[in-house]
Amino acid sequence: MKRFTTSKILLLASLLIAPMLASADVVAGKALYSSCVACHGANAEGNPAMNAPALNGQFPEYLARQLNHFKDGIRGADAKDSLGMQMRAMTAVLADKQAITDVSEYIASLPVTAVATKIEGDVRNGNNLYQGNCGSCHGGKGEGNQALNSPRLAGLDEAYLIRQINNFKQGIRGTHQMDRFGRQMKLMANTVRSDKDLLDMAAYLHALPVQ
Structure with a gap:
């Protein structure tokens, strides 16, 4: 049986991911993100007051997977997840997987910032x-x-x-x-x-x- 080293597996994964990233249209993604700004912020820094998490700094593949999950009802379908249900409804502006790829790549291109809040904890x-x-x-x-x-x-x-x-x-x-x-x-x-x-x-x- 042919064995694959970790480096070969990672190389194969990068080759499989590359076509998706190469096809992303960041300009189109920016336009699509305009519907997200009110909650997630201009730089996707998040807004705790709106229960909107930071998105910048995330890998585009992770962002795309979550958006696809919302759109497909894999996430945000539980009646107890009212915020997830809101997010699921918002994915209606993303017409297809290409749109999800575009907006995910745009978000991932934004500078990483954080909302300054104080948390009491050890x-x-x-x-x-x-x-x-x-x-x-x-x-x-x-x-x-x-x-x-x-x-x-x-x-x-x-x-x-x-x-x-x-x-x-x-x-x-x-x-x-x-x-x-x-x-x-x-x-x-x-x-x-x-x-x-x-x-x-x-x-x-x-x-x-x-x-």
């Missing part, structure tokens, strides 16, 4: 918990790992991080049979034992420097 405990449970996939500094399909977490606001972990734990997100990575995350979310631990991890991730 950052040291949050660091310990995060490194032990999440760092191997999402990166030691929450920078994400494209090869593992793990999004960036650094700089995301407290409410969004806590809400998504609880959504995974409660089965509101990550139960659809087509959401393979969501199902993995649901299992990991169950390792967070208390609300305090979750708050501490959120405080740690939000405190990380924007790069």
Whole structure:
């Protein structure tokens, strides 16, 4: 049986991804993003007051996957996920997968910024918990790992991080049979034992420097 090294697997993945990225029209993506600015901000920096997470700094493949999930009812279909349902409705402005690719690539091209909010939590405990449970996939500094399909977490606001972990734990997100990575995350979310631990991890991730 022919064996593939990690480097060969990553090379193959990059070759498969490249055609999608090459076909992206960032100019068209900018025009499409105009419908997102009111909630997510001009630079996709997010707005906690609007329950809108930061999008800049994310990998375009992750953004496209989530938008496709919303559009296809894989995410945001649960009646308990009112904010997800709103986002699902917003994807109606994206006519097809090309539009999703275009807007995802545009968002990923924006400068990484963060909304300045203060989170009360034990950052040291949050660091310990995060490194032990999440760092191997999402990166030691929450920078994400494209090869593992793990999004960036650094700089995301407290409410969004806590809400998504609880959504995974409660089965509101990550139960659809087509959401393979969501199902993995649901299992990991169950390792967070208390609300305090979750708050501490959120405080740690939000405190990380924007790069």
